[in-house]
Amino acid sequence: MQKNTTGLPFDDIRNLFTQLPGPDLASAEAARARDADLTKPSGSLGRLEEIAVWLSTWQGQHPPKVARPMVTVFAGNHGVTAQGVSAYPPEVTQQMVANFGTGGAAVNQICLANDIGLKVFELALEIPTGDITVEPAMDEQTCAATIAYGMEAVAGGTDLLCIGEMGIGNTTIAAAVACGLFGGAPADWVGPGTGVDAEGVKRKADAVRRALDLNRGNLDDPLEVLRRLGGRELAAMAGAIIAARSQRVPVLIDGFVATAAAAVLHALEDTALDHCLAAHRSAEPAHTRLLECIGKQPLFDLGMRLGEGSGAALAVNLVRTAAQIHAGMATFSEAGVSTKS
Amino acid sequence: MQKNTTGLPFDDIRNLFTQLPGPDLASAEAARARDADLTKPSGSLGRLEEIAVWLSTWQGQHPPKVARPMVTVFAGNHGVTAQGVSAYPPEVTQQMVANFGTGGAAVNQICLANDIGLKVFELALEIPTGDITVEPAMDEQTCAATIAYGMEAVAGGTDLLCIGEMGIGNTTIAAAVACGLFGGAPADWVGPGTGVDAEGVKRKADAVRRALDLNRGNLDDPLEVLRRLGGRELAAMAGAIIAARSQRVPVLIDGFVATAAAAVLHALEDTALDHCLAAHRSAEPAHTRLLECIGKQPLFDLGMRLGEGSGAALAVNLVRTAAQIHAGMATFSEAGVSTKS
Numbered sequence: 206m207q208k209n210t211t212g213l214p215f216d217d218i219r220n221l222f223t224q225l226p227g228p229d230l231a232s233a234e235a236a237r238a239r240d241a242d243l244t245k246p247s248g249s250l251g252r253l254e255e256i257a258v259w260l261s262t263w264q265g266q267h268p269p270k271v272a273r274p275m276v277t278v279f280a281g282n283h284g285v286t287a288q289g290v291s292a293y294p295p296e297v298t299q300q301m302v303a304n305f306g307t308g309g310a311a312v313n314q315i316c317l318a319n320d321i322g323l324k325v326f327e328l329a330l331e332i333p334t335g336d337i338t339v340e341p342a343m344d345e346q347t348c349a350a351t352i353a354y355g356m357e358a359v360a361g362g363t364d365l366l367c368i369g370e371m372g373i374g375n376t377t378i379a380a381a382v383a384c385g386l387f388g389g390a391p392a393d394w395v396g397p398g399t400g401v402d403a404e405g406v407k408r409k410a411d412a413v414r415r416a417l418d419l420n421r422g423n424l425d426d427p428l429e430v431l432r433r434l435g436g437r438e439l440a441a442m443a444g445a446i447i448a449a450r451s452q453r454v455p456v457l458i459d460g461f462v463a464t465a466a467a468a469v470l471h472a473l474e475d476t477a478l479d480h481c482l483a484a485h486r487s488a489e490p491a492h493t494r495l496l497e498c499i500g501k502q503p504l505f506d507l508g509m510r511l512g513e514g515s516g517a518a519l520a521v522n523l524v525r526t527a528a529q530i531h532a533g534m535a536t537f538s539e540a541g542v543s544t545k546s
Numbered sequence: 547m548q549k550n551t552t553g554l555p556f557d558d559i560r561n562l563f564t565q566l567p568g569p570d571l572a573s574a575e576a577a578r579a580r581d582a583d584l585t586k587p588s589g590s591l592g593r594l595e596e597i598a599v600w601l602s603t604w605q606g607q608h609p610p611k612v613a614r615p616m617v618t619v620f621a622g623n624h625g626v627t628a629q630g631v632s633a634y635p636p637e638v639t640q641q642m643v644a645n646f647g648t649g650g651a652a653v654n655q656i657c658l659a660n661d662i663g664l665k666v667f668e669l670a671l672e673i674p675t676g677d678i679t680v681e682p683a684m685d686e687q688t689c690a691a692t693i694a695y696g697m698e699a700v701a702g703g704t705d706l707l708c709i710g711e712m713g714i715g716n717t718t719i720a721a722a723v724a725c726g727l728f729g730g731a732p733a734d735w736v737g738p739g740t741g742v743d744a745e746g747v748k749r750k751a752d753a754v755r756r757a758l759d760l761n762r763g764n765l766d767d768p769l770e771v772l773r774r775l776g777g778r779e780l781a782a783m784a785g786a787i788i789a790a791r792s793q794r795v796p797v798l799i800d801g802f803v804a805t806a807a808a809a810v811l812h813a814l815e816d817t818a819l820d821h822c823l824a825a826h827r828s829a830e831p832a833h834t835r836l837l838e839c840i841g842k843q844p845l846f847d848l849g850m851r852l853g854e855g856s857g858a859a860l861a862v863n864l865v866r867t868a869a870q871i872h873a874g875m876a877t878f879s880e881a882g883v884s885t886k887s
Contacts, residue, residue, distance in 0.1 A: 243652075244642070244645055244650055244651060244652075245651075245652055245852055246633065246634075246740040246741045246851075246852070247741060248741070248829075248849075248851075249740070249741075249829075249850065249851050249852040250652060250848075250850055250852055250856070251829060251848045251849025251850040251851065252848040252849050252850075253848060253850065253860075292587065292886045293587075293884060293885075293886060294884050296884060297883060297884050300881070300882060300883040300884060301585070301883060303881070303882070304585055304876055304881040304883055307876070307881070308874075308876075309585055309875055309876025309880065309881045310585060310586075310875065310876070311584075311585075311586055311591060311871050311875055313874070313875075314867075314870050314871040314873075314874040314875055315867055315870075315871060317870060317874065318863075318866060318867045318870035318871075319863070319867060399587040399590070399886075400587045400588065400589070400590075400886065488589075488590075488592060504846075504848070505845075505846040505847075505848075506846075507591075507592045507593040507594060507845070507846075507864075508589075508592025508593050509590065509591055509592040509593075509594065510587075510589075510590050510592070511586055511587070511590040511591055515591070519594075519864070519867060522659075522660070522863045522867075523848075523860070525659060526655075526656055526659040526660060526860060526863075529655050529656075529658060529659035530652050530655040530656060530659075532655075533649075533654070533655040533658065534650055534651065534652055534654075534655055535645055535648070535649075535650025535651070539650065540641070540644070540645040540648070540650045541641060541644070542638060542641040542642060542645055543634065543635050543637060543638050543641060544634075545633045545634055545740075545741065
């Protein structure tokens, strides 16, 4: 259950979000130096090399390791579902949380196949956030409390955190947040989501347009964008990403909705996501635009658009393997392999 | 060690390569039907859904499973290294085989991290193939024997096979084979390989041009292209891919050189690679063109260009996870989740 109170007003949250630990440059340099001496042509492992350096940098250790990866899924409900923006009824959020509990969802199976921990956090599902076309999603206290809840969700001991969500209606919420942060037309930010038809996509664009109109003049502060246009799972994801930074836990961001939460942090402070990688490019069309706004190149594109942290969970093994390669390969001198002529 | 004789002349090889078992349509249909009933929006797992269907189709079973994946790396040496086409001296082939033996190479670590078997096959490294700029790479007997050797390398019991290679000089060989099969300018097919500079790339293009000129008029038969312009590891990879088909083992093809070997089969029979997926897009520029020639869309692009089967090995976990998701997820009715409104 979500906590209902927090001692943190937005000013304190803002301070937390902008006073972040920086990179461990010594670990980064150690990783680069070792990589250069491994028995392979320089650069031939492509982004796996970059991943190893990134892990070292943000874990603050060399060699990096991924021994206890964790997926956190935050689930929320949204008043905007009244606007006919989803292909599924809102009760599916709760039903899918139950499905997570019994191991039947895709993310359960990905975690099982990849030896990843999974925690699902329900965020007051019985109290949907306000319908953003007619009122703010949350008041300041609720938004701040949910951010704080997300921060506490990052339990000690994990060394790679995946950020995901579940919430019928939340691609509309994510589109509204993206539009509030980065501008552009509402139609640029909406898409089929779980699978609405062309009429449904139009309803989504219209809902985003009305929400933006309602809040015009009050969207200069990214935290106000989150509060007015967002949702509980977005607030909690933002909190979890920041808590991970403080605990030196690198983060894999999942798809469109998770990226929208991360984008709030990027808008507050453009280095706030340096400890994060975008796991994948979602099939939700606006994800590409959103990734460009936060300067992230996703690791892969398998046409996934499920949420649940599924894309981030699927990326764990790439990151873990990159760490294993980096730590376990022989150097040219150890292996007696001739270097470049 | 490579066998030196075979009872198979090219006509028999050609028959083997063109009389292939087809898809198991019943298993494919069972996979599609189950996928449609799993607790996720239709299509939301993107290519993971396609992978599960592909696995069922070519394993000939439903549900599909990946319990004993295997990487086979074939190593060969090439007379064309005399033309200054590689950044590394030819003895590195043998040195890297030794490195595979002691676990120091990237592919060893990928296999270790992902619980994949690894077998490395040396192909008469002490006898490089002929320098293709002045003579055919192999005589027919050697080429046929090496194909047969590759066929025997697919031991019983594996359920997913990765095809990779090691051979200093073999991106030039692969470029020559691709140019012989698909035409175009030699410069279209060469690239930096292990990391040669612009002058080196020019030398590679020149070597390919001379090799093509030398064999002009004798390249209508893809097996002649393989024999004259190829190398032992390419012949063995072609054999392994075909043996896997006969044994109902789906195949992951690694990068540029492995794809060139596969392309020989595709040129012989355009359904010959239906049991194969291209694991990744290599950073070797011509790989994209070559993948288009055989009609394959790679699973990911991490900028890798190492060979050793490394990209294919990295894809194993995606395929295994796709199988786990397919087999393990709940259906809508099992989970009590509402379907699309």
